[in-house]
Amino acid sequence: MKKIKLMLIEDEEFDKIRVEKTLQTIPNKFEISHFVSDGRTAIEKLKNNPNSVDVVIMDFQIAGGIMGEALIKRIKEVNSLIQIIVISKMTMNITDFDFANSLISAGAFWYCTKYPADIREYIYQPTDFILSIFNAYEKKLLEEEKVNSNIKLQIGVDRVLEKSRIIGSSSKINELKEEIEKYAVSKASVLITGPSGSGKELVATALHYKSERKFENFITVNCSSIPFELIESELFGYEKGAFTGADKNKKGLFEQADKGTIFLDEVGELPLAAQAKLLRVLEAGEIEKIGRTGKSIVDVRVIAATNKDLKQGVDDKKFRADLYYRLNIIPISVPNLKDRTEDIQELFDFFLEKYSKSHGINKPKVLKDVYGVLNNHKWEGNIRELNSVAQRIVLSRVDVVDIITIYKALGTFEIEANQISKDFKNVFDSKNILSLKEFKKVIYTEYIKFVKNNSESDAETAKKLGIAQSNFHRLCVELGLK
Ligand SMILES: Nc1ncnc2c1ncn2[C@@H]1O[C@H](COP(=O)(O)OP(=O)(O)OP(=O)(O)O)[C@@H](O)[C@H]1O
Numbered sequence: 001m002k003k004i005k006l007m008l009i010e011d012e013e014f015d016k017i018r019v020e021k022t023l024q025t026i027p028n029k030f031e032i033s034h035f036v037s038d039g040r041t042a043i044e045k046l047k048n049n050p051n052s053v054d055v056v057i058m059d060f061q062i063a064g065g066i067m068g069e070a071l072i073k074r075i076k077e078v079n080s081l082i083q084i085i086v087i088s089k090m091t092m093n094i095t096d097f098d099f100a101n102s103l104i105s106a107g108a109f110w111y112c113t114k115y116p117a118d119i120r121e122y123i124y125q126p127t128d129f130i131l132s133i134f135n136a137y138e139k140k141l142l143e144e145e146k147v148n149s150n151i152k153l154q155i156g157v158d159r160v161l162e163k164s165r166i167i168g169s170s171s172k173i174n175e176l177k178e179e180i181e182k183y184a185v186s187k188a189s190v191l192i193t194g195p196s197g198s199g200k201e202l203v204a205t206a207l208h209y210k211s212e213r214k215f216e217n218f219i220t221v222n223c224s225s226i227p228f229e230l231i232e233s234e235l236f237g238y239e240k241g242a243f244t245g246a247d248k249n250k251k252g253l254f255e256q257a258d259k260g261t262i263f264l265d266e267v268g269e270l271p272l273a274a275q276a277k278l279l280r281v282l283e284a285g286e287i288e289k290i291g292r293t294g295k296s297i298v299d300v301r302v303i304a305a306t307n308k309d310l311k312q313g314v315d316d317k318k319f320r321a322d323l324y325y326r327l328n329i330i331p332i333s334v335p336n337l338k339d340r341t342e343d344i345q346e347l348f349d350f351f352l353e354k355y356s357k358s359h360g361i362n363k364p365k366v367l368k369d370v371y372g373v374l375n376n377h378k379w380e381g382n383i384r385e386l387n388s389v390a391q392r393i394v395l396s397r398v399d400v401v402d403i404i405t406i407y408k409a410l411g412t413f414e415i416e417a418n419q420i421s422k423d424f425k426n427v428f429d430s431k432n433i434l435s436l437k438e439f440k441k442v443i444y445t446e447y448i449k450f451v452k453n454n455s456e457s458d459a460e461t462a463k464k465l466g467i468a469q470s471n472f473h474r475l476c477v478e479l480g481l482k
């Protein structure tokens, strides 16, 4: 076993020797790395080398500025893993629980009352004293392990959060991010509303992984995809023998989410019977398993989401009003993409980057007119639609995303192409025959506009048209394009 590293804070030589003698009753187990006689020096030494000490043994009342509870707290601030044993004269002959409590709540591990001064050999009953140091060290090791595994878990959490990062910097999305930060810490139920594909699941994920429950389970339940007759047994579980075919106990999703979060997606689809049971979980933390008379208690945070108007559901008697209010304690609404077009460019770029990386394909360059087309699109499928448009483009392996590429990826190419041919058809109007000069002007204008839209600069347009840039400029002026 490694020697336990001790710091002894004691200002009376007599007691210092008594502590040493007590420790020597079991040799080779301890190493006193620091002897100090005042609090300030102790803190300094610990700050310089916070890992040089496992357990501090400190006299309660010592000379110099910092002592007692204040010193305990300062040591814990420097390194919360260090365990502290207090030795004191103060409580001699009295059982002062309040005093003991105040030490423990300041962060001490244990305390003992020094033997009277006529016992020169020991500071305290040696076995008890030494055992308490062993226990303190054990506790330090356990806490260290916990910190280390929490670091590992935190790395996992950071990865999830990075993967489900919420992109966008419009004021609407910033408000949403602020709401997530604010409400993640709460245990209260959240109801996320918003159109399909707007990012509700992303919000639910962020709420869980930014909460104190982040190391516990995050269980997602899609209420519309579980067959109607299985919903209750899936959510709440059943006891063996509850019905034919129940040959063993089944844990419900609520039990799996115990201490963590359950995400009830499309909560509007829950049948009324399951709604009543859900209400009970929300109100009393109790789950009713099928086939069991007693109740089990769970501690689950509920986050629900819907793209339906649940209030309407309440009016139509499809959704329980009491459940609606119980779920809707913290309402979060996720905006339509169409209502925050400022984010489109950033999102589109983000998805292009993401899919180029994951498919190992070069990220294509986007011509600036493309964003105009994206901004004007309806985005009925919201971000999910934008996401697949970007993915489609990456997979088509184009080097440059121009207007035609984007129309094709949006599935509106035919419509746009029809629009172009309609413009040209107008030229063939029997009631308005154009002279050859006029005809040339219309055709040139439309075509130059089209090529311009698909180029980055005038120089590039001119090059594509096969004319010198000066001629291109002149032509534009002639046609009224400049
Ligand atoms: N702000 C955002 N930043 C990055 N990706 C996003 C953002 N919002 C949504 N997404 C992505 O868009 C897709 C759809 O999002 P999500 O599944 O969260 O939508 P939803 O609102 O739950 O949709 P539905 O109602 O159809 O279930 C996902 O791939 C998600 O990662």
Ligand SMILES: [Mg+2]
Binding pocket: 200, 201, 265
């Ligand atoms: Mg969803």
